[in-house]
Amino acid sequence: MVNSENIWKFLEEVADPEIPVLSIIDLGVVLDVVVNEEKCLITITPTYSGCPAMKHIENQIVELLSIKGISNVEVKQVLSPAWTTDWISESGRRKLLEYGIAPPVDEIDKSILFGDDPKVNCPKCGSASTRMISLFGSTACKAQYQCKDCLEPFDYFKCLK
Amino acid sequence: MNKELFEYVLRVGDDSLILGQRLSEWCGHGPILEEDIALTNIALDLIGQATNLFEYASQIEGGKRSADQLAFLRFDREYRNLLLVEQPNGDFGDTIMRQFLFDAFRKPFFERLTFCTDMQLSGIAEKSLKETKYHLKHSSEWVIRLGDGTEESHNRIQNSLDSLWRYTDELFFENDVDASLLNEYHLPILSDVKQEWIKNVENVLNEATLTIPNNNWQFKGGREGLHSEHLGKILAEMQYMQRAYPNMEW
Ligand SMILES: [Zn+2]
Numbered sequence: 001m002v003n004s005e006n007i008w009k010f011l012e013e014v015a016d017p018e019i020p021v022l023s024i025i026d027l028g029v030v031l032d033v034v035v036n037e038e039k040c041l042i043t044i045t046p047t048y049s050g051c052p053a054m055k056h057i058e059n060q061i062v063e064l065l066s067i068k069g070i071s072n073v074e075v076k077q078v079l080s081p082a083w084t085t086d087w088i089s090e091s092g093r094r095k096l097l098e099y100g101i102a103p104p105v106d107e108i109d110k111s112i113l114f115g116d117d118p119k120v121n122c123p124k125c126g127s128a129s130t131r132m133i134s135l136f137g138s139t140a141c142k143a144q145y146q147c148k149d150c151l152e153p154f155d156y157f158k159c160l161k
Numbered sequence: 162m163n164k165e166l167f168e169y170v171l172r173v174g175d176d177s178l179i180l181g182q183r184l185s186e187w188c189g190h191g192p193i194l195e196e197d198i199a200l201t202n203i204a205l206d207l208i209g210q211a212t213n214l215f216e217y218a219s220q221i222e223g224g225k226r227s228a229d230q231l232a233f234l235r236f237d238r239e240y241r242n243l244l245l246v247e248q249p250n251g252d253f254g255d256t257i258m259r260q261f262l263f264d265a266f267r268k269p270f271f272e273r274l275t276f277c278t279d280m281q282l283s284g285i286a287e288k289s290l291k292e293t294k295y296h297l298k299h300s301s302e303w304v305i306r307l308g309d310g311t312e313e314s315h316n317r318i319q320n321s322l323d324s325l326w327r328y329t330d331e332l333f334f335e336n337d338v339d340a341s342l343l344n345e346y347h348l349p350i351l352s353d354v355k356q357e358w359i360k361n362v363e364n365v366l367n368e369a370t371l372t373i374p375n376n377n378w379q380f381k382g383g384r385e386g387l388h389s390e391h392l393g394k395i396l397a398e399m400q401y402m403q404r405a406y407p408n409m410e411w
Contacts, residue, residue, distance in 0.1 A: 049206055049209030050210070078284070079213060079284040080283070080284030080287055082291060133195060136199035136299070139202075140292075
């Protein structure tokens, strides 16, 4: 019989639909896995309130597990505790960078209002000389930046806490 | 069913829904690409918040109506949103000023709502607060940029402030609903929220070299279902599909 450890391992195969190099485990949206005789209950949480990918992720989980021979899967969504970018794993941060998205840097809460823009390194050339173009990027979780050295525009995964 | 709690949740949900709908009108019309994306991203956050709140309202009501039905099949008198959020988009400055006055309210409001004793509401507040901080940063920076910008941008956003100010008292409107819930649920005390709101608003407007207008005339009514003519038009567009083709899905 499968145990929750097996399930956690399987879920590493479920990719985030918006950033497909990240698994939902890397992203930190899987909060809990409970396996008992009757069913397998998986608790997930959205990154943002309006995240359009949640239903898709839920379907992918059910589909993957059924391929692995596990039926009676229930996926539950909760809002609390609220997701934070701190839950992105180390390997997730590395994959983001390799993919060309700057991973979140630690921003203290106060700096969100009227502070300097977070210092983000260019994922292409590593330069620290970058500027924010817009606080909102291709998806709610990203901001748009540009490197002042190699001039490459890039996405920055905003810190959310 | 807890009627007052249902009403309270609808208020918060309707503010998010109607402003989200308004902002989505900017899709494809933003003054620059980045702002087109920013405004529609904020719209998405707000619609997401509304979804969470309507799902909870539906639960409180015992499943009588689904979240979708609450969003799309009520009549105008049943909506509980602020008059501020239903005001037309106007020019970019009007939209930014409306957003700023609202975000500056929402941040201290959600901060306090995270401490309420209703776990669902506090959970939604915790989630929404993180997004609202970004919204407020965005709208504050634009108010400063336009206010302290060119003569043209300064005059135009001062006009926006002058015409929207009359809807700001309503942010802090309370009635029997609040009175009956306040102690049991530890909901935000709106007079406290107001203190923080005015401090933040004054700071940003000072920075933006803008002046709070002297008019004392203030509108209210949204919280009790008495809306401006604009809400009917929003609903006509928003509800068209569900009214024309009941129960349609895609
Ligand atoms: Zn570079």
